[in-house]
Amino acid sequence: MFGIVRPCRHRLGERLAAQWMAHLCGLCLALRKDHGQFARIVTNYDGLLISVLTEAQLSAPVRETGAWRRTAGPCPLRGMRTASVARGEGARLAAAVSLVLASAKVRDHVADGDGLLARRPVAPAARRVAESWGRAGARGGSAVGFDTGVLVDAVERQLGIEALAGPGTPLLTVTEPTESATAAAFAHTAVLAGRPANAAPLAEAGRLFGRLAHLLDAVEDRDTDAAAGAWNPLTATGTPLTEARRLADDAVHGIRLALAEVAFDEGRLAHRLLVHELPASVDRAFGTTSCAAHGHHDVRGANPFAPPGSPGTPPPPEPPRRRGLIPGCAVFLGLACTCQLCCGEYDDPWTGERRQGGCEGCDCCECCQCDGCGDGCCCDGCGGCNC
Numbered sequence: 001m002f003g004i005v006r007p008c009r010h011r012l013g014e015r016l017a018a019q020w021m022a023h024l025c026g027l028c029l030a031l032r033k034d035h036g037q038f039a040r041i042v043t044n045y046d047g048l049l050i051s052v053l054t055e056a057q058l059s060a061p062v063r064e065t066g067a068w069r070r071t072a073g074p075c076p077l078r079g080m081r082t083a084s085v086a087r088g089e090g091a092r093l094a095a096a097v098s099l100v101l102a103s104a105k106v107r108d109h110v111a112d113g114d115g116l117l118a119r120r121p122v123a124p125a126a127r128r129v130a131e132s133w134g135r136a137g138a139r140g141g142s143a144v145g146f147d148t149g150v151l152v153d154a155v156e157r158q159l160g161i162e163a164l165a166g167p168g169t170p171l172l173t174v175t176e177p178t179e180s181a182t183a184a185a186f187a188h189t190a191v192l193a194g195r196p197a198n199a200a201p202l203a204e205a206g207r208l209f210g211r212l213a214h215l216l217d218a219v220e221d222r223d224t225d226a227a228a229g230a231w232n233p234l235t236a237t238g239t240p241l242t243e244a245r246r247l248a249d250d251a252v253h254g255i256r257l258a259l260a261e262v263a264f265d266e267g268r269l270a271h272r273l274l275v276h277e278l279p280a281s282v283d284r285a286f287g288t289t290s291c292a293a294h295g296h297h298d299v300r301g302a303n304p305f306a307p308p309g310s311p312g313t314p315p316p317p318e319p320p321r322r323r324g325l326i327p328g329c330a331v332f333l334g335l336a337c338t339c340q341l342c343c344g345e346y347d348d349p350w351t352g353e354r355r356q357g358g359c360e361g362c363d364c365c366e367c368c369q370c371d372g373c374g375d376g377c378c379c380d381g382c383g384g385c386n387c
Contacts, residue, residue: 004045004213011272020269021083022084023051023091023094026048026087027044027047027091029072031098034095035136035137042133044098047095068088068090069086090189093188099134099137100151103130106130138152144188146184146185151184154180165236165237171247174214175215182209183206186203187206204254205255205259205262208251218233218234219234245282256274259275
């Protein structure tokens with residue numbers, strides 16, 4: 001699993017956590033149904049937002065027809081339990097977008113010669129997998145009226161921009177292709193839901209989400225990229241972390257403003273993920289907060305940009321162990337078969353970073369502080385929340 005929106009189950013509460021898992025499982029099953037078993041490895045936390053946004057815009061009578069939910073059979077990722085999962089055009093769009101972007105990511109790693117992909121027997125195989133995913137994603141997008149060409153164009157422009165970027169290049173020039181791709185995907189959810197008036201604000205929210213995803217990925221990979229000699233937008237453009245944090249905070253604020261203009265029929269989960277979980281994602285990437293329930297160091301209030309070892313800063317983390325595409329896929333399958341992806345903590349199969357399973361409990365409940373959230377925005381189990 002990968003993505004920047006990785007919510008804590010207890011912050012979501014029981015009801016929203018069940019909805020979140022329904023969309024996660026729906027994306028996984030849509031990938032299997034439309035594109036084969038192997039395609040399920042591109043299931044990711046951010047991709048399910050497409051499914052969430054589509055369903056959030058549907059009217060209650062449409063949602064209650066049963067066309068957008070089905071009961072899935074037992075799965076190791078759910079501890080061999082059945083579950084109600086999302087289905088329909090939102091899940092299929094999420095699957096198509098995930099495949100195309102995963103295809104681009106693999107091609108990028110092959111071009112950079114990362115890890116095992118630098119070896120001759122592995123690189124051609126990975127390239128064929130990427131091409132297959134790209135074609136499958138295009139077919140899936142076409143089936144729901146979405147032209148994935150905008151995603152492919154963004155990837156191609158990204159490579160050209162990165163090749164030309166250097167010290168002094170505005171960081172937003174580097175993030176623009178990602179912004180364009182996510183804007184198109186977010187806006188198409190309004191088409192699928194029959195809410196064309198929502199397309200413009202959703203495109204704006206998607207544009208800023210793409211910016212944020214690119215920024216946080218760059219921040220989290222900055223040290224490992226430097227150690228490996230890999231290209232990183234912050235290092236290449238000479239952008240300090242303080243500026244990256246400012247841009248990230250501005251993007252979070254802009255997403256909140258854009259979503260306020262979207263007409264949702266049932267938008268609690270979308271609101272929770274995109275308004276309240278994104279700030280947590282930013283804090284996590286910059287090392288300014290963490291979940292106390294698992295004994296992680298809480299550095300809220302400390303200077304995140306101070307030199308390592310300074311008073312009030314946490315000790316530097318051990319560098320994660322990174323794997324190539326094929327070894328990472330093997331580890332992913334092992335985690336899936338032992339239920340660790342959903343029911344515990346685990347090391348990310350590819351980056352080595354510590355992850356928390358979707359069903360793992362924690363008591364780091366935080367109540368929302370915004371107006372108009374409605375019932376269910378706070379954690380159901382925190383006890384005593386009045387907001």
